[in-house]
Amino acid sequence: MIKREIEPKILQDWNSKKAIVLLGPRQVGKTTLINDLVKEHSVLKLNGDDPQTRIQLSNVDFNFLKNLVSDYEVVFIDEAQRIENIGLAVKMLVDANLGKQIIVTGSSSLDLANKINEPLTGRKWEHQLFPLSWQEVRNEYTFAGAIQRLEEFLIYGMYPEVVTSSQKRKVLLQLAGSYLYKDILELVNIKMPDLLMKLLHALALQLGNEVSYNELSKILGVDRQTVVNYIDLLEKAFVIFRLYPYSTNQRNEITSKPKVYFYDNGIRNAIIGQFNPLKSRIDVGALFENFFVSEKLKRLSYDDFYGKMHYWRNTQQAEIDYLEILENKINAYEIKYSPKVKVNFTKSFTEKYHPENCFVVNSNNFWDYL
Known part of the structure:
Protein backbone atom coordinates (compact mmCIF):
# COMPACT_ATOMS: atom_id res chain seq x y z
CA MET A 1 0.00 0.00 0.00
CA ILE A 2 1.34 3.44 -0.92
CA LYS A 3 1.90 5.51 2.22
CA ARG A 4 -0.60 8.36 2.44
CA GLU A 5 0.40 11.81 3.66
CA ILE A 6 -2.73 12.24 5.70
CA GLU A 7 -2.09 9.20 7.93
CA PRO A 8 -0.15 11.03 10.71
CA LYS A 9 -2.86 13.70 10.89
CA ILE A 10 -5.55 11.06 11.40
CA LEU A 11 -3.50 9.29 14.07
CA GLN A 12 -3.00 12.63 15.82
CA ASP A 13 -6.78 12.88 16.22
CA TRP A 14 -7.08 9.34 17.60
CA ASN A 15 -8.55 8.99 21.11
CA SER A 16 -9.59 12.64 21.13
CA LYS A 17 -13.19 11.80 22.10
CA LYS A 18 -14.32 13.10 18.71
CA ALA A 19 -15.35 11.31 15.53
CA ILE A 20 -12.85 11.23 12.67
CA VAL A 21 -14.51 12.07 9.35
CA LEU A 22 -12.61 11.27 6.14
CA LEU A 23 -14.05 12.60 2.88
CA GLY A 24 -12.95 12.14 -0.71
CA PRO A 25 -13.92 10.67 -4.09
CA ARG A 26 -14.68 7.00 -4.44
CA GLN A 27 -11.67 4.78 -5.09
CA VAL A 28 -9.02 7.17 -3.74
CA GLY A 29 -8.16 4.74 -0.94
CA LYS A 30 -10.22 5.86 2.07
CA THR A 31 -11.31 2.34 3.04
CA THR A 32 -7.84 0.90 2.43
CA LEU A 33 -6.24 3.58 4.59
CA ILE A 34 -8.66 3.18 7.50
CA ASN A 35 -8.46 -0.63 7.37
CA ASP A 36 -4.70 -0.35 7.68
CA LEU A 37 -4.92 2.06 10.60
CA VAL A 38 -7.37 -0.11 12.58
CA LYS A 39 -5.83 -3.53 11.91
CA GLU A 40 -4.50 -3.80 15.48
CA HIS A 41 -7.91 -3.04 17.01
CA SER A 42 -11.22 -4.82 17.35
CA VAL A 43 -13.36 -3.13 14.73
CA LEU A 44 -17.05 -2.99 13.90
CA LYS A 45 -17.16 -2.27 10.16
CA LEU A 46 -20.40 -0.91 8.73
CA ASN A 47 -20.91 0.04 5.09
CA GLY A 48 -23.51 2.51 3.88
CA ASP A 49 -23.65 0.77 0.51
CA ASP A 50 -25.25 -2.21 2.30
CA PRO A 51 -29.06 -1.90 2.46
CA GLN A 52 -29.30 -3.72 5.81
CA THR A 53 -26.78 -1.35 7.38
CA ARG A 54 -28.73 1.63 6.08
CA ILE A 55 -31.91 0.32 7.70
CA GLN A 56 -30.21 -0.42 11.03
CA LEU A 57 -28.40 2.91 11.38
CA SER A 58 -31.23 5.05 10.02
CA ASN A 59 -33.30 4.05 13.05
CA VAL A 60 -31.65 6.30 15.62
CA ASP A 61 -32.16 4.34 18.84
CA PHE A 62 -29.47 4.80 21.47
CA ASN A 63 -29.93 1.44 23.23
CA PHE A 64 -29.60 -0.38 19.91
CA LEU A 65 -26.47 1.63 18.99
CA LYS A 66 -24.90 1.08 22.40
CA ASN A 67 -25.35 -2.67 22.17
CA LEU A 68 -24.21 -2.72 18.55
CA VAL A 69 -20.81 -1.18 19.35
CA SER A 70 -20.31 -2.62 22.84
CA ASP A 71 -17.77 -5.31 21.92
CA TYR A 72 -15.48 -3.15 19.78
CA GLU A 73 -12.74 -0.55 20.23
CA VAL A 74 -13.34 1.10 16.87
CA VAL A 75 -16.54 1.75 14.93
CA PHE A 76 -15.83 2.29 11.23
CA ILE A 77 -18.77 3.54 9.13
CA ASP A 78 -17.88 3.56 5.42
CA GLU A 79 -19.86 5.45 2.72
CA ALA A 80 -21.81 7.16 5.50
CA GLN A 81 -23.47 9.69 3.20
CA ARG A 82 -25.89 6.95 2.11
CA ILE A 83 -27.29 6.43 5.62
CA GLU A 84 -30.25 8.54 6.73
CA ASN A 85 -29.79 10.25 10.11
CA ILE A 86 -26.19 9.06 10.35
CA GLY A 87 -25.11 12.38 11.86
CA LEU A 88 -27.52 11.95 14.76
CA ALA A 89 -26.41 8.34 15.29
CA VAL A 90 -22.74 9.32 15.42
CA LYS A 91 -23.56 12.27 17.69
CA MET A 92 -25.22 9.89 20.17
CA LEU A 93 -22.17 7.63 20.20
CA VAL A 94 -19.74 10.52 20.66
CA ASP A 95 -21.80 12.19 23.40
CA ALA A 96 -22.18 8.88 25.26
CA ASN A 97 -18.39 8.80 25.73
CA LEU A 98 -18.27 5.02 25.44
CA GLY A 99 -14.52 4.92 24.85
CA LYS A 100 -14.93 4.00 21.18
CA GLN A 101 -13.11 5.65 18.33
CA ILE A 102 -15.72 6.51 15.71
CA ILE A 103 -14.46 6.77 12.12
CA VAL A 104 -16.73 7.90 9.31
CA THR A 105 -15.89 8.02 5.61
CA GLY A 106 -17.87 9.45 2.73
CA SER A 107 -17.34 9.68 -1.00
CA SER A 108 -19.23 12.92 -1.39
CA SER A 109 -20.24 15.92 0.63
CA LEU A 110 -23.69 15.85 -0.98
CA ASP A 111 -25.66 14.70 2.03
CA LEU A 112 -22.85 14.75 4.55
CA ALA A 113 -23.40 18.49 4.75
CA ASN A 114 -26.83 17.76 6.24
CA LYS A 115 -26.45 14.28 7.68
CA ILE A 116 -23.13 14.72 9.44
CA ASN A 117 -21.80 18.25 9.65
CA GLU A 118 -24.60 19.96 11.54
CA PRO A 119 -25.25 17.24 14.17
CA LEU A 120 -21.50 16.83 14.72
CA THR A 121 -20.58 20.46 15.22
CA GLY A 122 -17.69 20.41 17.70
CA ARG A 123 -17.70 16.61 17.76
CA LYS A 124 -15.54 15.70 14.76
CA TRP A 125 -12.17 16.11 13.12
CA GLU A 126 -12.60 16.31 9.37
CA HIS A 127 -10.00 15.36 6.75
CA GLN A 128 -10.03 15.05 2.97
CA LEU A 129 -8.25 12.38 0.94
CA PHE A 130 -7.42 12.93 -2.72
CA PRO A 131 -6.05 10.77 -5.51
CA LEU A 132 -2.35 10.12 -4.92
CA SER A 133 -0.25 13.25 -4.56
Whole structure:
Protein backbone atom coordinates (compact mmCIF):
# COMPACT_ATOMS: atom_id res chain seq x y z
CA MET A 1 0.00 0.00 0.00
CA ILE A 2 1.34 3.44 -0.92
CA LYS A 3 1.90 5.51 2.22
CA ARG A 4 -0.60 8.36 2.44
CA GLU A 5 0.40 11.81 3.66
CA ILE A 6 -2.73 12.24 5.70
CA GLU A 7 -2.09 9.20 7.93
CA PRO A 8 -0.15 11.03 10.71
CA LYS A 9 -2.86 13.70 10.89
CA ILE A 10 -5.55 11.06 11.40
CA LEU A 11 -3.50 9.29 14.07
CA GLN A 12 -3.00 12.63 15.82
CA ASP A 13 -6.78 12.88 16.22
CA TRP A 14 -7.08 9.34 17.60
CA ASN A 15 -8.55 8.99 21.11
CA SER A 16 -9.59 12.64 21.13
CA LYS A 17 -13.19 11.80 22.10
CA LYS A 18 -14.32 13.10 18.71
CA ALA A 19 -15.35 11.31 15.53
CA ILE A 20 -12.85 11.23 12.67
CA VAL A 21 -14.51 12.07 9.35
CA LEU A 22 -12.61 11.27 6.14
CA LEU A 23 -14.05 12.60 2.88
CA GLY A 24 -12.95 12.14 -0.71
CA PRO A 25 -13.92 10.67 -4.09
CA ARG A 26 -14.68 7.00 -4.44
CA GLN A 27 -11.67 4.78 -5.09
CA VAL A 28 -9.02 7.17 -3.74
CA GLY A 29 -8.16 4.74 -0.94
CA LYS A 30 -10.22 5.86 2.07
CA THR A 31 -11.31 2.34 3.04
CA THR A 32 -7.84 0.90 2.43
CA LEU A 33 -6.24 3.58 4.59
CA ILE A 34 -8.66 3.18 7.50
CA ASN A 35 -8.46 -0.63 7.37
CA ASP A 36 -4.70 -0.35 7.68
CA LEU A 37 -4.92 2.06 10.60
CA VAL A 38 -7.37 -0.11 12.58
CA LYS A 39 -5.83 -3.53 11.91
CA GLU A 40 -4.50 -3.80 15.48
CA HIS A 41 -7.91 -3.04 17.01
CA SER A 42 -11.22 -4.82 17.35
CA VAL A 43 -13.36 -3.13 14.73
CA LEU A 44 -17.05 -2.99 13.90
CA LYS A 45 -17.16 -2.27 10.16
CA LEU A 46 -20.40 -0.91 8.73
CA ASN A 47 -20.91 0.04 5.09
CA GLY A 48 -23.51 2.51 3.88
CA ASP A 49 -23.65 0.77 0.51
CA ASP A 50 -25.25 -2.21 2.30
CA PRO A 51 -29.06 -1.90 2.46
CA GLN A 52 -29.30 -3.72 5.81
CA THR A 53 -26.78 -1.35 7.38
CA ARG A 54 -28.73 1.63 6.08
CA ILE A 55 -31.91 0.32 7.70
CA GLN A 56 -30.21 -0.42 11.03
CA LEU A 57 -28.40 2.91 11.38
CA SER A 58 -31.23 5.05 10.02
CA ASN A 59 -33.30 4.05 13.05
CA VAL A 60 -31.65 6.30 15.62
CA ASP A 61 -32.16 4.34 18.84
CA PHE A 62 -29.47 4.80 21.47
CA ASN A 63 -29.93 1.44 23.23
CA PHE A 64 -29.60 -0.38 19.91
CA LEU A 65 -26.47 1.63 18.99
CA LYS A 66 -24.90 1.08 22.40
CA ASN A 67 -25.35 -2.67 22.17
CA LEU A 68 -24.21 -2.72 18.55
CA VAL A 69 -20.81 -1.18 19.35
CA SER A 70 -20.31 -2.62 22.84
CA ASP A 71 -17.77 -5.31 21.92
CA TYR A 72 -15.48 -3.15 19.78
CA GLU A 73 -12.74 -0.55 20.23
CA VAL A 74 -13.34 1.10 16.87
CA VAL A 75 -16.54 1.75 14.93
CA PHE A 76 -15.83 2.29 11.23
CA ILE A 77 -18.77 3.54 9.13
CA ASP A 78 -17.88 3.56 5.42
CA GLU A 79 -19.86 5.45 2.72
CA ALA A 80 -21.81 7.16 5.50
CA GLN A 81 -23.47 9.69 3.20
CA ARG A 82 -25.89 6.95 2.11
CA ILE A 83 -27.29 6.43 5.62
CA GLU A 84 -30.25 8.54 6.73
CA ASN A 85 -29.79 10.25 10.11
CA ILE A 86 -26.19 9.06 10.35
CA GLY A 87 -25.11 12.38 11.86
CA LEU A 88 -27.52 11.95 14.76
CA ALA A 89 -26.41 8.34 15.29
CA VAL A 90 -22.74 9.32 15.42
CA LYS A 91 -23.56 12.27 17.69
CA MET A 92 -25.22 9.89 20.17
CA LEU A 93 -22.17 7.63 20.20
CA VAL A 94 -19.74 10.52 20.66
CA ASP A 95 -21.80 12.19 23.40
CA ALA A 96 -22.18 8.88 25.26
CA ASN A 97 -18.39 8.80 25.73
CA LEU A 98 -18.27 5.02 25.44
CA GLY A 99 -14.52 4.92 24.85
CA LYS A 100 -14.93 4.00 21.18
CA GLN A 101 -13.11 5.65 18.33
CA ILE A 102 -15.72 6.51 15.71
CA ILE A 103 -14.46 6.77 12.12
CA VAL A 104 -16.73 7.90 9.31
CA THR A 105 -15.89 8.02 5.61
CA GLY A 106 -17.87 9.45 2.73
CA SER A 107 -17.34 9.68 -1.00
CA SER A 108 -19.23 12.92 -1.39
CA SER A 109 -20.24 15.92 0.63
CA LEU A 110 -23.69 15.85 -0.98
CA ASP A 111 -25.66 14.70 2.03
CA LEU A 112 -22.85 14.75 4.55
CA ALA A 113 -23.40 18.49 4.75
CA ASN A 114 -26.83 17.76 6.24
CA LYS A 115 -26.45 14.28 7.68
CA ILE A 116 -23.13 14.72 9.44
CA ASN A 117 -21.80 18.25 9.65
CA GLU A 118 -24.60 19.96 11.54
CA PRO A 119 -25.25 17.24 14.17
CA LEU A 120 -21.50 16.83 14.72
CA THR A 121 -20.58 20.46 15.22
CA GLY A 122 -17.69 20.41 17.70
CA ARG A 123 -17.70 16.61 17.76
CA LYS A 124 -15.54 15.70 14.76
CA TRP A 125 -12.17 16.11 13.12
CA GLU A 126 -12.60 16.31 9.37
CA HIS A 127 -10.00 15.36 6.75
CA GLN A 128 -10.03 15.05 2.97
CA LEU A 129 -8.25 12.38 0.94
CA PHE A 130 -7.42 12.93 -2.72
CA PRO A 131 -6.05 10.77 -5.51
CA LEU A 132 -2.35 10.12 -4.92
CA SER A 133 -0.25 13.25 -4.56
CA TRP A 134 3.06 13.90 -6.29
CA GLN A 135 4.80 13.64 -2.92
CA GLU A 136 3.23 10.26 -2.18
CA VAL A 137 4.24 8.88 -5.57
CA ARG A 138 7.72 10.36 -5.23
CA ASN A 139 8.15 8.75 -1.81
CA GLU A 140 6.98 5.38 -3.12
CA TYR A 141 8.88 5.23 -6.41
CA THR A 142 11.80 7.64 -5.73
CA PHE A 143 12.17 10.95 -7.51
CA ALA A 144 13.86 9.36 -10.51
CA GLY A 145 11.09 6.80 -10.86
CA ALA A 146 8.29 9.35 -10.44
CA ILE A 147 9.66 11.92 -12.87
CA GLN A 148 9.96 9.28 -15.57
CA ARG A 149 6.20 8.72 -15.21
CA LEU A 150 5.14 12.37 -15.56
CA GLU A 151 3.57 11.82 -18.99
CA GLU A 152 1.67 8.86 -17.60
CA PHE A 153 0.31 10.98 -14.75
CA LEU A 154 -0.75 13.75 -17.13
CA ILE A 155 -2.68 11.26 -19.27
CA TYR A 156 -3.91 8.61 -16.83
CA GLY A 157 -3.97 10.56 -13.59
CA MET A 158 -3.12 9.40 -10.09
CA TYR A 159 -5.91 7.27 -8.69
CA PRO A 160 -4.19 4.53 -6.63
CA GLU A 161 -5.52 1.64 -8.70
CA VAL A 162 -4.60 3.40 -11.93
CA VAL A 163 -1.04 4.14 -10.80
CA THR A 164 -0.46 0.52 -9.78
CA SER A 165 -2.40 -1.16 -12.62
CA SER A 166 -1.15 -2.48 -15.95
CA GLN A 167 -4.64 -1.87 -17.38
CA LYS A 168 -4.88 1.85 -16.72
CA ARG A 169 -7.32 2.66 -19.50
CA LYS A 170 -9.75 -0.07 -18.46
CA VAL A 171 -9.68 1.00 -14.82
CA LEU A 172 -10.19 4.64 -15.72
CA LEU A 173 -13.11 4.00 -18.02
CA GLN A 174 -14.82 2.10 -15.22
CA LEU A 175 -14.11 4.91 -12.77
CA ALA A 176 -15.36 7.59 -15.14
CA GLY A 177 -18.61 5.71 -15.67
CA SER A 178 -21.63 6.00 -13.42
CA TYR A 179 -19.69 4.60 -10.45
CA LEU A 180 -17.92 7.92 -9.95
CA TYR A 181 -21.23 9.78 -9.93
CA LYS A 182 -23.13 7.15 -7.96
CA ASP A 183 -23.93 9.51 -5.12
CA ILE A 184 -25.25 12.21 -7.43
CA LEU A 185 -27.39 9.83 -9.45
CA GLU A 186 -28.80 7.96 -6.44
CA LEU A 187 -28.91 10.52 -3.63
CA VAL A 188 -30.09 13.56 -5.56
CA ASN A 189 -33.21 13.76 -7.67
CA ILE A 190 -31.43 14.27 -10.98
CA LYS A 191 -34.11 14.99 -13.55
CA MET A 192 -31.73 14.90 -16.53
CA PRO A 193 -28.87 12.40 -15.94
CA ASP A 194 -27.77 12.66 -19.59
CA LEU A 195 -27.29 16.38 -19.08
CA LEU A 196 -24.79 15.63 -16.31
CA MET A 197 -22.55 13.73 -18.71
CA LYS A 198 -22.92 16.34 -21.46
CA LEU A 199 -21.97 19.05 -19.00
CA LEU A 200 -18.92 17.08 -17.86
CA HIS A 201 -17.84 16.64 -21.48
CA ALA A 202 -18.20 20.37 -22.11
CA LEU A 203 -16.21 21.20 -18.97
CA ALA A 204 -13.49 18.72 -19.94
CA LEU A 205 -13.08 20.43 -23.30
CA GLN A 206 -12.75 23.84 -21.59
CA LEU A 207 -10.05 22.69 -19.20
CA GLY A 208 -7.92 25.59 -17.97
CA ASN A 209 -10.21 28.22 -19.52
CA GLU A 210 -12.79 30.50 -17.97
CA VAL A 211 -16.24 28.93 -17.86
CA SER A 212 -19.31 30.93 -18.76
CA TYR A 213 -22.51 29.55 -17.23
CA ASN A 214 -24.51 31.44 -19.84
CA GLU A 215 -22.57 29.90 -22.73
CA LEU A 216 -22.92 26.42 -21.23
CA SER A 217 -26.66 26.90 -20.83
CA LYS A 218 -26.94 27.76 -24.53
CA ILE A 219 -24.78 24.80 -25.59
CA LEU A 220 -26.75 22.36 -23.44
CA GLY A 221 -30.17 23.89 -24.06
CA VAL A 222 -31.05 24.42 -20.39
CA ASP A 223 -31.35 27.46 -18.16
CA ARG A 224 -28.34 28.99 -16.45
CA GLN A 225 -29.41 27.99 -12.94
CA THR A 226 -29.59 24.32 -13.95
CA VAL A 227 -25.99 24.52 -15.16
CA VAL A 228 -24.91 26.15 -11.89
CA ASN A 229 -26.75 23.51 -9.83
CA TYR A 230 -25.21 20.61 -11.73
CA ILE A 231 -21.71 22.08 -11.44
CA ASP A 232 -22.32 22.45 -7.69
CA LEU A 233 -23.23 18.76 -7.51
CA LEU A 234 -20.13 17.71 -9.44
CA GLU A 235 -18.00 19.77 -7.09
CA LYS A 236 -19.61 18.26 -4.01
CA ALA A 237 -18.96 14.79 -5.42
CA PHE A 238 -15.25 15.65 -5.75
CA VAL A 239 -15.20 15.33 -9.53
CA ILE A 240 -14.33 18.97 -10.30
CA PHE A 241 -13.39 22.09 -8.40
CA ARG A 242 -13.57 25.76 -9.26
CA LEU A 243 -10.90 28.44 -9.12
CA TYR A 244 -12.39 31.91 -8.87
CA PRO A 245 -10.87 35.13 -10.19
CA TYR A 246 -9.03 37.33 -7.74
CA SER A 247 -10.66 40.70 -7.34
CA THR A 248 -10.47 43.74 -5.11
CA ASN A 249 -13.77 44.87 -6.61
CA GLN A 250 -12.02 46.98 -9.19
CA ARG A 251 -14.24 47.82 -12.16
CA ASN A 252 -11.86 46.39 -14.76
CA GLU A 253 -11.59 42.92 -13.25
CA ILE A 254 -13.75 39.95 -14.14
CA THR A 255 -15.47 38.34 -11.19
CA SER A 256 -18.14 36.14 -12.69
CA LYS A 257 -16.29 33.41 -14.60
CA PRO A 258 -14.45 30.68 -12.68
CA LYS A 259 -12.01 28.19 -14.11
CA VAL A 260 -13.03 24.57 -13.68
CA TYR A 261 -10.42 21.90 -12.98
CA PHE A 262 -10.72 18.16 -12.48
CA TYR A 263 -9.45 16.50 -9.33
CA ASP A 264 -7.71 14.01 -11.60
CA ASN A 265 -6.31 14.24 -15.13
CA GLY A 266 -7.22 10.65 -15.91
CA ILE A 267 -10.91 11.19 -15.19
CA ARG A 268 -10.92 14.21 -17.47
CA ASN A 269 -9.26 12.29 -20.31
CA ALA A 270 -11.60 9.32 -19.85
CA ILE A 271 -14.62 11.63 -20.17
CA ILE A 272 -13.46 12.85 -23.60
CA GLY A 273 -11.98 9.47 -24.56
CA GLN A 274 -8.44 10.66 -25.23
CA PHE A 275 -5.45 8.69 -23.97
CA ASN A 276 -3.08 9.40 -26.83
CA PRO A 277 0.55 10.43 -26.05
CA LEU A 278 1.50 14.03 -25.36
CA LYS A 279 3.38 14.42 -28.64
CA SER A 280 0.15 14.02 -30.59
CA ARG A 281 -2.06 16.23 -28.37
CA ILE A 282 -3.02 19.87 -28.60
CA ASP A 283 -4.07 20.12 -24.94
CA VAL A 284 -0.70 19.46 -23.27
CA GLY A 285 -0.64 22.92 -21.68
CA ALA A 286 -4.12 22.44 -20.21
CA LEU A 287 -3.22 18.96 -18.93
CA PHE A 288 -0.10 20.25 -17.21
CA GLU A 289 -1.99 23.19 -15.70
CA ASN A 290 -4.73 20.88 -14.38
CA PHE A 291 -2.06 18.56 -12.96
CA PHE A 292 -0.22 21.37 -11.19
CA VAL A 293 -3.30 23.16 -9.82
CA SER A 294 -4.85 19.90 -8.57
CA GLU A 295 -1.51 18.99 -6.96
CA LYS A 296 -1.46 22.40 -5.31
CA LEU A 297 -4.93 21.73 -3.94
CA LYS A 298 -3.70 18.46 -2.41
CA ARG A 299 -0.53 20.04 -1.08
CA LEU A 300 -2.27 22.97 0.56
CA SER A 301 -5.01 20.77 2.03
CA TYR A 302 -2.52 18.38 3.60
CA ASP A 303 -0.48 21.35 4.89
CA ASP A 304 -3.59 22.98 6.46
CA PHE A 305 -3.22 26.08 4.29
CA TYR A 306 -5.89 28.58 5.30
CA GLY A 307 -5.35 31.12 2.54
CA LYS A 308 -7.07 31.27 -0.84
CA MET A 309 -6.42 29.96 -4.34
CA HIS A 310 -7.31 32.15 -7.32
CA TYR A 311 -6.42 33.08 -10.85
CA TRP A 312 -6.37 36.64 -12.22
CA ARG A 313 -7.46 38.23 -15.47
CA ASN A 314 -8.50 41.75 -16.38
CA THR A 315 -10.66 43.10 -19.17
CA GLN A 316 -7.60 43.55 -21.37
CA GLN A 317 -7.14 39.76 -21.13
CA ALA A 318 -3.89 40.00 -19.17
CA GLU A 319 -3.77 36.86 -17.04
CA ILE A 320 -1.93 35.10 -14.22
CA ASP A 321 -2.60 31.36 -14.17
CA TYR A 322 -2.62 30.76 -10.44
CA LEU A 323 -2.39 32.76 -7.19
CA GLU A 324 -1.94 31.79 -3.57
CA ILE A 325 -3.02 34.49 -1.16
CA LEU A 326 -2.27 34.34 2.54
CA GLU A 327 -2.59 37.29 4.91
CA ASN A 328 -2.48 39.78 2.01
CA LYS A 329 0.71 38.25 0.62
CA ILE A 330 0.45 36.98 -2.95
CA ASN A 331 2.48 34.26 -4.65
CA ALA A 332 1.87 34.32 -8.41
CA TYR A 333 2.46 31.37 -10.74
CA GLU A 334 2.62 31.12 -14.50
CA ILE A 335 2.27 27.48 -15.57
CA LYS A 336 3.84 26.31 -18.85
CA TYR A 337 4.62 22.71 -19.74
CA SER A 338 7.63 23.57 -21.90
CA PRO A 339 10.69 25.04 -20.14
CA LYS A 340 11.49 26.87 -23.41
CA VAL A 341 8.50 29.20 -23.19
CA LYS A 342 9.52 32.71 -22.08
CA VAL A 343 7.21 34.23 -19.50
CA ASN A 344 6.87 37.85 -18.44
CA PHE A 345 4.53 38.73 -15.61
CA THR A 346 2.27 41.52 -16.77
CA LYS A 347 2.96 44.90 -15.18
CA SER A 348 -0.76 45.55 -14.90
CA PHE A 349 -0.71 42.87 -12.21
CA THR A 350 2.69 43.29 -10.55
CA GLU A 351 2.52 47.07 -10.23
CA LYS A 352 -0.98 46.95 -8.79
CA TYR A 353 -0.73 43.99 -6.40
CA HIS A 354 3.00 43.80 -5.62
CA PRO A 355 3.20 39.99 -5.30
CA GLU A 356 5.63 38.55 -2.78
CA ASN A 357 6.94 36.08 -5.36
CA CYS A 358 6.46 35.38 -9.07
CA PHE A 359 7.19 31.80 -10.11
CA VAL A 360 7.36 30.23 -13.56
CA VAL A 361 6.41 26.56 -13.28
CA ASN A 362 7.26 24.04 -16.00
CA SER A 363 7.89 20.33 -16.47
CA ASN A 364 11.50 20.78 -15.34
CA ASN A 365 10.85 22.39 -11.97
CA PHE A 366 7.24 21.81 -10.84
CA TRP A 367 8.34 19.56 -7.97
CA ASP A 368 10.00 22.52 -6.25
CA TYR A 369 6.54 23.96 -5.59
CA LEU A 370 4.80 20.79 -4.44
